[in-house]
Amino acid sequence: METTKVQSEGGLNVTLTIRLLMHGKEVGSIIGKKGETVKKMREESGARINISEGNCPERIVTITGPTDTIFKAFAMIAYKFEEDIINSMSNSPATSKPPVTLRLVVPASQCGSLIGKGGSKIKEMRESTGAQVQVAGDMLPNSTERAVTISGTPEAIIQCVKQICVVMLESPPKGATIPYRPKPASTPVIFSGGQAYTIQGQYAIPHPDQLTKLHQLAMQQTPFTPLGQTTPAFPGLDASPPASTHELTIPNDLIGCIIGRQGTKINEIRQMSGAQIKIANAMEGSSERQITITGTPANISLAQYLINARFRDVAAMWNDPSSMTTS
Template structure:
C-alpha cells in the first residue's frame, strides 16, 4: 500500500484567499476532485522572513500532484487576467522542504538537481539555511519556468523526497512556526541598499529581539521606537528604479501591503533620497509585527522585479 506523502509551498495572503474561495467552496472542490487533503496556515501565520502563508497538500503522490495542478492553474489564470501572457514565465513556485531532506534533491556533487533541471526544463534553486531564525529547520526550493515545467519538477522532487522516511515523518510538523525566533535582520543582496554612513537603532525590536542587531548599526534600516507599540516606525531605502513595483499600478501594490500588514507606508518624493544614495526612503509605521510583515512584502516585490532584470 502506498504511504501518504505531503507537499508544502508558499502563497501570498491574497492567493490563499483564492485557494479557499467564498465560504471555503474552492478548497472543498479541489479536495474532492484531487482526493488530497489541503491545509493552510492561519491568517497572519507566515513562513519566517516572509509575508506568505503555507499550504500543505497530503495524500497519495498522484492525489497531491493533482491538487497542486488545480491550485497552480487557478492562481496562474488569475495572474494572467491581470498581467497578460508573460505572467506564466514570471510565476514561481516556492516549496518548503526540511533542511535534512535537501541533500536528497541536490545529490552527490549536485548530480540529482542537475538531472531534475534537465528533465523538467525548470530552474530549481535551493535557498541557503537561514541562520537569522533560531529553530527554523526548513528551506525554500524555488521553481521557475512554464506551468508544465514547474509541474514536472514538482513531480520529480516529490517522488524523490517521498523515498525518505524523514520527509514522510515531517508531515506531522505544524504549519505555523511558534518556536522560531528572529535572531537578527535578514541580510542578503537585494536592492534595499544601505546608506554609507550613520547609526541604526536596532534595540527594542520586540522583547526577544533586543540587541540582536549588527555591531555599529550597519544596514539600510532605521528603527525609531516610542512608548506606544503602534507608533514604531522603520525607514528602509529602496532603489529609485524599483519604487514602481512597490507602489503598483494605481497604487494597488502598496495598498495591498498596507491592508494585509496593518502598517502605514510612506514613500519620499522623487529626488528625496537617503543620504549619499539614489535610494528613496520608504517609512513603515505601525506595530512591530505589522512593520516586519510590511518590510517582508516590500522585499518580496523588489526581489521579483530584480530577478526578472538579472543578466543571463
C-alpha cells in the same frame, strides 16, 4: 503495519505530505471567495489541503494524500496561479508571461538527495522537466527545513513535483524535523521616534517587544489605532494623548511622489497613520513645500516613517526601473 506500495505514473502510490510556503495573496487565490476554490480542489483532487492560521505574511499549505491525489492538487494550484498571472497581465504592458512559482518546504536532511552528488539529481530534474529548481542554502528560521523553489509552466511544475515526491519517498528524513512555522505579522518592526510599530492589516500597532524605551506618551496609546479613528479602540480606556504638530520641508520636485496619483499615496499615509497631513501650497520663488502633520506623537512618528518609506521606494525604483510596478 506495512505500507503497500503500488507503482503508479511518476512515482509510488503511497500517502505523502507536501508542505508549501505561500504569501497571503497566493493563499487568498487558493481559498477563493467564501472558500469555494479550496473546497473544489479538495473534492476534485481527493487530497487533504490544510492552510495554516492567518495573521502571517506567509502561510503553510499542507497537502496530504496518496501521491496521485497530491499531483492533482498541485496541478490545480499551478493552473490557478497561471490564471492569476494571465489576469494580472491584462492590465500591464508586459508581453512575456512570467513563470508560475511554487515554494516547497522540505526537511534539510532530504535536500541532499534532491540535489544529488555534485548537483546531478537537480540538474537531471531541470533537464527532464524544463522547470527551474532551486534549493535554498540556508534553513528557514527556527526550523530544520529549507525552501525548494520550482518555477516554470504548470506542466513542467507537475512533472517536477512528481520527481521530487519519488526522491522524498526513497530518502525519508533523518532524525527529528523541526517544521518551519511562519511568524505572525510582527515583522518588520518599525522604529520611529523611540516607538516601535508593526503594520497588521488595517492597524498600526505599537509593538510590545521593544529594544528601546518607549516614549511615555506613546505608552499612553491605546493598543490598536484603527484607521482614522481617534476615539479609543477599546471602551473604558483613556483617550489618546493630546494632539501635537510636526513640520517637514520637502523639495517641490519630490512632493508628487508623496501625494501620488490623484492623492492616493497621501490619503493612504493619512489612513495608516491616523494623522492629519496638510501640504502647503507652493510659494513663489521657493523650491520647497511645507508639510504639517498633526496627531498624537505615535501618529506623527508613523506618518513620518511612511513618508520616508515612500521616498525609499521611489529611490529604489529609480535605481532599478524593472521594479517599477507601483507609481
